[in-house]
Amino acid sequence: MYSLAAKIQDAFDEPACEINRRKDASTRKKGCSKPPTPGAAAGGCAFDGAKVVLQPITDVAHLVHAPLACEGNSWDNRGTASSGPMLWRTSFTTDLTELDIMMGQSERRLFHAIRQIKEAYAPPAIFVYATCVTALIGDDILAVCKRAAEKFGLPVVPINAPGFVGSKNLGNKLAGEALLDHVIGTVEPDDAGPYDINILGEFNLSGEFWLVKPLLDRLGIRVRACIPGDARYRDVASSHRARAAMLVCSTALINLARKMEERWQIPFFEGSFYGITATSEALRRIAELLVKKGADTEILDRTDKLIAEEEAIAWKRLESYRPRLKGKRVLINSGGVKSWSLVHALMEIGMEVVGTSVKKSTVEDKERIKQVLKEEHHMFESIAPRELYAMLSEQKADIMLSGGRTQFIALKAKTPWLDINQERHHPYAGYDGMVELVRQIDLAIHNPVWSDVREPAPWEDDPAVAEQLSSPHTHSATASVAPLKTSRLDAGDFAEC
């Protein structure tokens, strides 16, 4: 546990994090997320966060060392996509029983589980996740993984982020640490080149990175590793030979980006593929970093040309939505897909952003949102469900963009809603993704069901009927009750039916 405690302190003390830099030494130690309030908490645990970050590595077997719930209640629940191996969607857990825990058999069980997976699936690597119970009873997963790796001849990577140590975000960072400690740099690529980049913190939800990758292909830029979206173990293990990196979801993996810069001199920038301007800026900065690391400067011109072409097409396509969406009010309530650029694009086509959460935004992002929005009070950290419901049922927004957790608050308030988090079914990244997002907003707002569900029943204007209907639980007995004439039956006959 000592090393884990040190890791956590290390994660809290992230020098690349702008928010962190503004704090003094003592508040920095406490980390960013406030401890959850018992009875009023939402969100996942550190294990959840670690699994979210690593599970999209598609050819790895992910083994959760825990009693059932950690994996059994949560597997196959994210919409990341793979272009090849499907092993990541197979769920593995030691599913510890009371006996395993009480008799101290859990480490042995873990060892055998690793053997079982190796024999049945022969994956390039196995990731082993510690959880609350196995950490509490003192299982030494580091030692078990080390022994198993030697014995079975494949990388067995311990992921030490038990749920109780903190929030989902901390788990994201601990996952990054595990990759740094055990995976990245363990394989030397034989094909490293001057146009190799890493994309960090991109999850390939609904395959959306495939809307961006063709753009990079056209520029001759090779994605050495996209961590974790659609990644292969080997790509991640050899990602230290990339020339530059883009950090997409900065709050999740900033430690990974910074340490890769320190150890392997891979410069990085924080960017986003959500929104048109953001996508252009990301492409431009990738090209710039590559040039700085020795690539031919002609790539800059090619990039500008591609951007001009793509932007023109995208804006033209978006323009067609203006008549339908002008003046519509949108509320963005998510930690995921949102950036100043998304806000900017929506406003550009005439929509009004009545609020946006900035919970996971960087300081820079917040500044830019502030500039675009002009009204600072439209930014919020989070809204209580009750307030959100009130806001929506008073029809203060025409649509809410959020994640599944608040989906039914919007729907019960009879407000159009669009999923922009991990379970969504549509790709929103890049130029075409932005157009798709606007198309989905249009479809959601203009669906004919809204006028139907908002209309009260015709008889609700009749007070007499309304009163009768509102009386609680009138399960009236059916009228046709006739006396029994058949012979007596013995109730005992039915006891074992």
Next chain:
Amino acid sequence: MVHIHPQTKSAAVNPLKSSQPLGAALAFLGVDGAIPLFHGSQGCTSFALVLCVRHFKETVPLQTTAMDELATVMGGEGHLEEAILNLKKRANPKLIGICTTALAETRSEDFERQIANIKMMRAEELAGTEIVLANTPDFDGALEEGWAKAVTAMIQQITRRGQQARHSRKATIIERITKPGEHPDKRKKVAILPGWHLTVADIEHLREMVESFGLKPVILPDVSGSLDGTVPDRWMPTTYGGTSVEDIHELGTAVQCIGVGEHMRRPAELLQKLTGVPYAVFQSLTGLKNVDRFVSFLSEISGVVAPPKIHRCRAQLQDALLDGHFHFAGKKIAIAAEPDQLYQLATFFIGLGAEIISAVTTTGASKILEKVPAESIQIGDLGDFEDLASDADLVVTHSHGRQVAERLGIPLLRVGFPVFDRLGSQHKLTVLYQGTRDLIFEAANVFQAHQRMPSPEILDGLRKRRNAG
């Protein structure tokens, strides 16, 4: 005699189980004005919540004591108390159902004493809120056990006992008489304890049938009021609808208790022990004969013959059996489900002439497993299921079976929990005459949709004579 094979693998592959505290939470969600509270780390609740929301497509009130590192090492009593007080202050629930998790139980604190302390020290603040504890570690049992434990806990901890119950009943009758023009409810009360596998539609239908005999059903838990997908006109931090706490208090005034599913025997037994209410357990309410027995039983306790509507439903089922059996005869079925649901479905398919070629279940403790009409039952996961089901014509399990079905190229009939990739699972009827009829149609339609056009190759299979040598 069915052979029950215990789990021998070290790693579960594609779990079939959902966790025990989740089962308990589902039961508490069937109580009006309730909030289930997981005693464990934040993630335990978050995972369960997401799964429930994906299944029910509803906001689901579910909270956590959010045990952190300190609580894990030093004990979680403080967190438990803080969570209860916070819930009371924020949502004023009528019932808080505490479900312990593996994390809390591995520490094995005396939760019962802790809660008694909290209730005593905070009596004033907590007035009007019942607090019920179910011990449901994840390392034991699954949904079925968790559900049964929560119902047992409610009966044990808040149902009035023996004499007490009868006294309070008189009191309520007198109160009611004072309202002019209203007569006391003279209908005989029947306590119904449905298993977790009954859907919202099942429970509504069950209620109507019991009422049609002039009986007054009190159903615990009653998810038909709380998870039936309605649109309330205001924000509700707790469940809305379900069994009232008052009805749980008064459960002992019933003339009869009926448990549906073997796992409801324990709570039914306890109710009898505490209040003297006799009970009967119906292990399945699916299939003509099972429903016939149930209807006869209702006639018996009510003294009323089955109303014409029921005769009509029975006739429809007879017809469905006649029309449907062609599609089932000789079909090979693979089922992975919790014990009582496995029994319910296996007997259903056998009853139409199909064959159960593989049966996988979550835990081995249930007595019902001995009665499942299959040669053997594997205690295991969907990995085992995939190995055993490759020759099946139909696989029957919850939505997590979609990968199995895809890989094997066999159609999947989705049942139980969770069903997250189809709509309306809670409005699917699976019990009594109508539910059996609907199940026949649903499965027969799957068979028909996957029927292959005849070809010489397919007919070759028939020409390979078994006795040819």
